[in-house]
Amino acid sequence: MNVVAALVAVIGMVILVWLGVGVLKLYTLFGVIVPYAAFLTFVIGLVYRMVNWAKSPVPFKITTTCGQQKSLPWIKHSRLESPANNFEVVLRMALEVLAFRSLFRNLRADLRGRKLYYGSSKWLWLGAILFHWSFFIILIRHFRLFSYPVPDFIRMLDAVDSFFHIGLPHLYLTDVAILAGLTFLLLRRLVDAKVNYISHASDYFPLFLILGLVTSGMLMRYFLRVDITSVKELTMGLVTLHPKIPQGIGLVFFVHLFFISVLVAYFPFSKLVHMLGIFFSPTRNLPNDNRRVRHINPWWEGVPPKFLTYCEWQEKFKEQLESAGQPIDEDCYKDKKES
Amino acid sequence: MYNSDKVIPGIIIFVLFVTLPIWWNHGKTVAAPQPELPQGRCVESKEYMRSHHMQLLNQWRNMAIRDGMRVYTSSDGARFWIGLQNGCMKCHHDKSKFCDRCHQFAAVEPYCWNCHIPPETKKFGPPKATKLLKLFHVPVTLGDSQEGEE
Numbered sequence: 001m002n003v004v005a006a007l008v009a010v011i012g013m014v015i016l017v018w019l020g021v022g023v024l025k026l027y028t029l030f031g032v033i034v035p036y037a038a039f040l041t042f043v044i045g046l047v048y049r050m051v052n053w054a055k056s057p058v059p060f061k062i063t064t065t066c067g068q069q070k071s072l073p074w075i076k077h078s079r080l081e082s083p084a085n086n087f088e089v090v091l092r093m094a095l096e097v098l099a100f101r102s103l104f105r106n107l108r109a110d111l112r113g114r115k116l117y118y119g120s121s122k123w124l125w126l127g128a129i130l131f132h133w134s135f136f137i138i139l140i141r142h143f144r145l146f147s148y149p150v151p152d153f154i155r156m157l158d159a160v161d162s163f164f165h166i167g168l169p170h171l172y173l174t175d176v177a178i179l180a181g182l183t184f185l186l187l188r189r190l191v192d193a194k195v196n197y198i199s200h201a202s203d204y205f206p207l208f209l210i211l212g213l214v215t216s217g218m219l220m221r222y223f224l225r226v227d228i229t230s231v232k233e234l235t236m237g238l239v240t241l242h243p244k245i246p247q248g249i250g251l252v253f254f255v256h257l258f259f260i261s262v263l264v265a266y267f268p269f270s271k272l273v274h275m276l277g278i279f280f281s282p283t284r285n286l287p288n289d290n291r292r293v294r295h296i297n298p299w300w301e302g303v304p305p306k307f308l309t310y311c312e313w314q315e316k317f318k319e320q321l322e323s324a325g326q327p328i329d330e331d332c333y334k335d336k337k338e339s
Numbered sequence: 340m341y342n343s344d345k346v347i348p349g350i351i352i353f354v355l356f357v358t359l360p361i362w363w364n365h366g367k368t369v370a371a372p373q374p375e376l377p378q379g380r381c382v383e384s385k386e387y388m389r390s391h392h393m394q395l396l397n398q399w400r401n402m403a404i405r406d407g408m409r410v411y412t413s414s415d416g417a418r419f420w421i422g423l424q425n426g427c428m429k430c431h432h433d434k435s436k437f438c439d440r441c442h443q444f445a446a447v448e449p450y451c452w453n454c455h456i457p458p459e460t461k462k463f464g465p466p467k468a469t470k471l472l473k474l475f476h477v478p479v480t481l482g483d484s485q486e487g488e489e
Contacts (some may be wrong), residue, residue: 046353051350146364155446168397169393226390227386228441229371229441229445240364240368
């Protein structure tokens with residue numbers, strides 16, 4: 001049911017673009033207004049989320065540790081697994097973001113008969129790294145449509161990505177890799193009963209959306225073909241803030257543009273914010289220096305502590321204590337009697 | 340806001356990164372490329388050529404080089420000689436004023452010119468007698484004399 005809802009939403013978008021651009025000819029709406037609105041939603045939404053996260057206090061130091069903490073000088077500590085200072089936190093965070101280190105520790109659990117077995121499972125890591133890195137490289141590569149003159153670095157990336165000169169236009173390796181990664185990530189949710197059980201429409205929707213985005217892009221490059229010069233006129237118009245719609249760009253381009261617009265607009269409201277959320281994860285971004293640095297709960301910063309003495313506490317709960325037959329400390333009343 | 344010393348630079352880096360295309364071009368417009376179009380008709384319609392010329396050239400290459408087929412029949416029945424230099428370039432004389440304008444704009448680097456030599460960009464001066472040629476008494480005008488014989 002979740003799968004169907006997500007799939008219908010993505011197919012509905014294609015129909016929407018077909019109606020809007022193909023039939024009603026709303027080029028300005030789909031070529032200028034929707035992309036600008038989506039981009040603004042993306043930036044403002046994500047900045048809002050980040051400020052909101054930064055406003056949330058972290059009451060405890062809850063850093064995740066998987067290694068020896070820094071203690072005595074002759075005990076070797078694990079710099080990555082139990083970072084002792086901010087530099088080591090940055091190192092660990094960089095590896096987490098760039099190499100998905102914690103996902104590499106992914107285990108799978110299987111019931112065989114009545115016994116539960118745990119085993120190493122790198123497939124999720126492989127699928128995730130294929131998908132994320134390909135997506136990132138594809139994003140960078142698209143800069144050739146958003147800059148003029150195009151920087152040499154982008155040209156070089158393009159040449160490396162199409163290194164094998166397969167077909168014409170040359171097949172990009174990242175196109176193959178992202179399809180492989182996405183297919184795995186989707187099949188995993190469909191085939192594995194345990195993952196399927198916890199998958200919502202909001203898990204399938206981004207997968208289908210990105211799959212649609214990649215498919216429409218690949219169709220445009222390898223099969224249906226659009227006039228790249230007109231496309232670049234449109235994209236350059238968008239980024240130089242002088243939008244214009246050249247005539248004669250195929251419908252598939254507007255489908256692609258609408259998919260990416262929906263994707264970026266969907267970012268701040270969905271699980272896709274993990275792109276920035278990772279940097280705000282207290283388990284990842286705090287050094288494990290509990291024994292050297294006192295972590296003061298920000299709630300209590302500047303607030304004088306309120307204490308109750310035992311006698312004050314006893315006075316507060318005297319009735320309950322007496323009814324439960326608890327002994328009452330008579331010393332509390334000595335001073336009062338004497339005075 | 341807590342940890343604003345780290346969060347605010349982070350937010351600034353994020354915003355700068357996602358708006359990179361905007362400030363990279365700092366709002367200056369780029370004129371659309373205007374390739375010089377010759378008079379007369381092309382092999383196929385203008386719209387088809389704009390989007391599919393690479394596919395057509397690829398098809399032509401396969402027909403000419405692999406099948407030895409040198410005649411192309413276009414969608415409206417007209418016949419054309421298949422060839423880049425003896426076909427396309429007969430009308431589109433100047434690579435730098437036709438091909439390159441759009442290709443540079445879109446940062447496309449077709450590898451046509453790895454084998455073909457664009458006539459107007461490579462100028463061949465008179466051949467020089469190298470030490471090796473002198474050693475074996477090879478006349479430097481060998482190429483010209485052969486052409487003359489033909």
